[in-house]
Amino acid sequence: xxxxxxxxxxxxxxxxxxxxxxxxxxxxxxxxxxxxxxxxxxxxxxxxxxxxxxxxxxxxxxxxxxxxxxxxxxxxxxxxxxxxxxxxxxxxxxxxxxxxxxxxxxxxxxxxxxxxxxxxxxxxxxxxxxxxxxxx
Amino acid sequence: xxxxxxxxxxxxxxxxxxxxxxxxxxxxxxxxxxxxxxxxxxxxxxxxxxxxxxxxxxxxxxxxxxxxxxxxxxxxxxxxxxxxxxxxxxxxxxxxxxxxxxxxxxxxxxxxxxxxxxxxxxxxxxxxxxxxxxxx
Amino acid sequence: xxxxxxxxxxxxxxxxxxxxxxxxxxxxxxxxxxxxxxxxxxxxxxxxxxxxxxxxxxxxxxxxxxxxxxxxxxxxxxxxxxxxxxxxxxxxxxxxxxxxxxxxxxxxxxxxxxxxxxxxxxxxxxxxxxxxxxxx
Amino acid sequence: xxxxxxxxxxxxxxxxxxxxxxxxxxxxxxxxxxxxxxxxxxxxxxxxxxxxxxxxxxxxxxxxxxxxxxxxxxxxxxxxxxxxxxxxxxxxxxxxxxxxxxxxxxxxxxxxxxxxxxxxxxxxxxxxxxxxxxxx
Amino acid sequence: xxxxxxxxxxxxxxxxxxxxxxxxxxxxxxxxxxxxxxxxxxxxxxxxxxxxxxxxxxxxxxxxxxxxxxxxxxxxxxxxxxxxxxxxxxxxxxxxxxxxxxxxxxxxxxxxxxxxxxxxxxxxxxxxxxxxxxxx
Amino acid sequence: xxxxxxxxxxxxxxxxxxxxxxxxxxxxxxxxxxxxxxxxxxxxxxxxxxxxxxxxxxxxxxxxxxxxxxxxxxxxxxxxxxxxxxxxxxxxxxxxxxxxxxxxxxxxxxxxxxxxxxxxxxxxxxxxxxxxxxxx
Numbered sequence: 001x002x003x004x005x006x007x008x009x010x011x012x013x014x015x016x017x018x019x020x021x022x023x024x025x026x027x028x029x030x031x032x033x034x035x036x037x038x039x040x041x042x043x044x045x046x047x048x049x050x051x052x053x054x055x056x057x058x059x060x061x062x063x064x065x066x067x068x069x070x071x072x073x074x075x076x077x078x079x080x081x082x083x084x085x086x087x088x089x090x091x092x093x094x095x096x097x098x099x100x101x102x103x104x105x106x107x108x109x110x111x112x113x114x115x116x117x118x119x120x121x122x123x124x125x126x127x128x129x130x131x132x133x134x135x136x
Numbered sequence: 137x138x139x140x141x142x143x144x145x146x147x148x149x150x151x152x153x154x155x156x157x158x159x160x161x162x163x164x165x166x167x168x169x170x171x172x173x174x175x176x177x178x179x180x181x182x183x184x185x186x187x188x189x190x191x192x193x194x195x196x197x198x199x200x201x202x203x204x205x206x207x208x209x210x211x212x213x214x215x216x217x218x219x220x221x222x223x224x225x226x227x228x229x230x231x232x233x234x235x236x237x238x239x240x241x242x243x244x245x246x247x248x249x250x251x252x253x254x255x256x257x258x259x260x261x262x263x264x265x266x267x268x269x270x271x272x
Numbered sequence: 273x274x275x276x277x278x279x280x281x282x283x284x285x286x287x288x289x290x291x292x293x294x295x296x297x298x299x300x301x302x303x304x305x306x307x308x309x310x311x312x313x314x315x316x317x318x319x320x321x322x323x324x325x326x327x328x329x330x331x332x333x334x335x336x337x338x339x340x341x342x343x344x345x346x347x348x349x350x351x352x353x354x355x356x357x358x359x360x361x362x363x364x365x366x367x368x369x370x371x372x373x374x375x376x377x378x379x380x381x382x383x384x385x386x387x388x389x390x391x392x393x394x395x396x397x398x399x400x401x402x403x404x405x406x407x408x
Numbered sequence: 409x410x411x412x413x414x415x416x417x418x419x420x421x422x423x424x425x426x427x428x429x430x431x432x433x434x435x436x437x438x439x440x441x442x443x444x445x446x447x448x449x450x451x452x453x454x455x456x457x458x459x460x461x462x463x464x465x466x467x468x469x470x471x472x473x474x475x476x477x478x479x480x481x482x483x484x485x486x487x488x489x490x491x492x493x494x495x496x497x498x499x500x501x502x503x504x505x506x507x508x509x510x511x512x513x514x515x516x517x518x519x520x521x522x523x524x525x526x527x528x529x530x531x532x533x534x535x536x537x538x539x540x541x542x543x544x
Numbered sequence: 545x546x547x548x549x550x551x552x553x554x555x556x557x558x559x560x561x562x563x564x565x566x567x568x569x570x571x572x573x574x575x576x577x578x579x580x581x582x583x584x585x586x587x588x589x590x591x592x593x594x595x596x597x598x599x600x601x602x603x604x605x606x607x608x609x610x611x612x613x614x615x616x617x618x619x620x621x622x623x624x625x626x627x628x629x630x631x632x633x634x635x636x637x638x639x640x641x642x643x644x645x646x647x648x649x650x651x652x653x654x655x656x657x658x659x660x661x662x663x664x665x666x667x668x669x670x671x672x673x674x675x676x677x678x679x680x
Numbered sequence: 681x682x683x684x685x686x687x688x689x690x691x692x693x694x695x696x697x698x699x700x701x702x703x704x705x706x707x708x709x710x711x712x713x714x715x716x717x718x719x720x721x722x723x724x725x726x727x728x729x730x731x732x733x734x735x736x737x738x739x740x741x742x743x744x745x746x747x748x749x750x751x752x753x754x755x756x757x758x759x760x761x762x763x764x765x766x767x768x769x770x771x772x773x774x775x776x777x778x779x780x781x782x783x784x785x786x787x788x789x790x791x792x793x794x795x796x797x798x799x800x801x802x803x804x805x806x807x808x809x810x811x812x813x814x815x816x
Contacts, residue, residue, distance in 0.1 A: 010720055039693075077711060078718040137539050175282060188508070214304060327700075366599075420582050572735060637736075640736050675681050
């Protein structure tokens with residue numbers, strides 16, 4: 001059985017890569033390349049999978065919340081992804097790279113019995129990114 | 137091709153297990169252990185899978201509705217999951233156990249040509265449970 | 273300027289009035305009269321009105337949250353409206369009566385500079401109740 | 409990594425098949441068989457899958473939009489599916505057949521590096537159809 | 545106290561007025577002028593207003609549903625607004641004119657104690673039309 | 681009759697006022713005071729009011745879109761409200777002040793026959809701000 005729990009955070013970013021010229025960056029990233037950045041209300045869905053235990057729970061809600069809050073939300077909520085977040089320091093802060101960084105943070109020494117099954121993040125309701133829960 | 141159809145029902149429940157002390161129940165289930173119960177507006181998504189027939193339909197909508205209504209909605213809607221629902225009589229009425237009971241009710245002598253592919257139930261929009269359509 | 277802030281709580285209830293016979297209660301309230309109750313995920317929108325202060329705020333978010341939490345959410349969330357809530361003790365727990373009780377709790381000694389403009393509560397997304405902020 | 413992008417279009421249709429009598433058509437398709445048609449606001453979710461490139465993108469948004477717009481939206485938006493759409497000319501315009509036609513249009517000479525992973529279309533929020541991205 | 549109840553129906557239409565040339569119609573109504581029509585999933589919110597009665601109800605849900613179903617939904621659901629609906633026979637079937645026709649149908653000999661306060665109709669979630677409940 | 685049309689834009693901001701100390705700013709604005717800013721997906725609902733013209737329209741959609749796009753969206757979408765937007769240059773970029781600036785931009789030399797009735801902006805679905813259409 002899979003349980004998906006939903007979290008939210010708000011952050012800002014600016015898309016640009018030093019490998020490209022100013023003009024090429026503008027072409028590639030469009031308005032997301034505007035110099036002073038912009039922001040989004042991200043929706044994060046974390047899915048865990050396992051059999052319900054004898055108390056009828058796949059996972060204790062507070063235990064999962066604690067993992068997601070300490071590893072993800074506390075690092076990202078109300079932050080600037082270009083300058084505030086060590087895990088994003090060396091990559092363009094696209095939502096693709098953000099999704100990868102979130103999965104990496106979650107799967108390292110994953111502490112729960114239910115396995116991490118999927119990470120899904122929405123930038124807006126028009127752009128939704130999904131990664132299977134483990135890259136290994 | 138998969139077709140997912142959405143249904144809704146409202147029910148109440150209280151989470152507690154006789155295997156634990158009062159204090160342990162309160163620790164484990166939090167506010168869901170409050171003595172007189174509380175309730176939710178559950179959303180149930182039933183997915184069937186198959187090839188469209190010569191009339192262009194994976195399943196006749198009314199046939200699927202009839203199965204879901206008689207086996208699930210009529211048993212659960214506006215009910216108390218702790219005392220009103222035989223299928224839940226021996227388990228803690230977590231949404232995990234509710235999802236399992238719904239799938240069991242649906243898959244027994246499943247009467248449609250399209251196969252039952254998935255049962256998904258949302259307690260609130262923050263907690264969504266999914267089961268593949270058949271436990272066999 | 274009006275600011276509406278959204279809150280949520282889950283509760284259970286059973287609709288019945290001693291003034292009517294069993295049969296009349298069933299006729300009037302339908303499935304909501306089922307003997308062991310059912311429940312909902314209520315959405316509560318509280319609107320305050322005023323001019324933004326010199327810091328650009330109609331109301332400090334935390335101050336409003338504190339009023340709503342202590343007076344409303346703490347009394348209602350994960351409760352049974354028939355037996356757990358003193359403010360509902362003498363009335364049928366319809367959402368109409370619940371909306372009135374919420375407004376009464378909020379407007380008594382309202383402690384904020386921004387005035388209470390509207391209370392709106394949704395039982396489901398099909399039934400939404402609105403009251404102007406003050407009955408006086 | 410999967411990226412799902414959401415599109416919308418409005419169209420009308422009437423469900424009827426010449427293989428059935430008038431009465432049988434009415435039985436099978438119900439109100440959808442009403443003679444002068446009706447309509448929907450369809451939601452189309454197109455999912456592509458691949459590794460992010462060196463610029464952090466699974467797919468350039470504009471390139472995907474261009475494919476979906478020219479092959480799907482321009483053919484369907486504000487159209488009558490029974491008479492306006494060559495790809496639907498020989499089939500009953502059920503949403504099952506519409507989903508198949510959309511996938512066929514997209515997968516033929518698919519021009520992007522990210523692979524077409526899934527096509528999902530909602531007729532209303534109660535009826536959602538999904539097809540894996542390639543029929544091959 | 546106001547109670548808003550939500551209903552849905554699907555219909556098709558084509559926008560064109562005989563007072564204008566073909567070219568002018570195309571200019572004015574854009575894609576909505578496409579010759580064979582298109583359609584929408586309309587959302588209708590009907591608001592009534594009054595004091596709760598001794599049973600705690602502003603209006604009996606079934607009584608309101610019965611009025612809306614017989615006067616509005618049965619006339620419009622799965623219909624073509626240009627040819628199927630007498631109340632729309634002499635006007636361009638814009639959602640403005642549809643909203644007016646719905647209010648007219650509802651307010652004539654309004655049979656409930658709670659007064660008709662507002663009619664709101666959404667063509668899509670981008671276009672929402674509101675009329676106070678009575679034109680008198 | 682009122683017509684509300686919905687628009688969206690994404691922007692970033694940081695809340696701080698020079699009138700307060702660093703510590704007071706942190707107390708007052710909380711996480712919104714984080715030094716490098718964060719962002720939101722704002723939803724803007726613009727309501728106009730008038731009688732439908734002989735073509736059945738309260739307002740031509742494209743004319744309204746053109747006003748909102750040129751005066752509001754082009755200034756704000758994918759921008760940093762602290763440094764990119766002249767209309768916000770002298771105020772703390774709270775959503776209250778943003779709502780006022782948007783209304784001011786719209787109402788100055790309002791060019792449409794339908795009158796500007798209301799401006800509503802959502803920062804997230806928990807915080808919604810409303811202003812009557814004209815401050816005069």
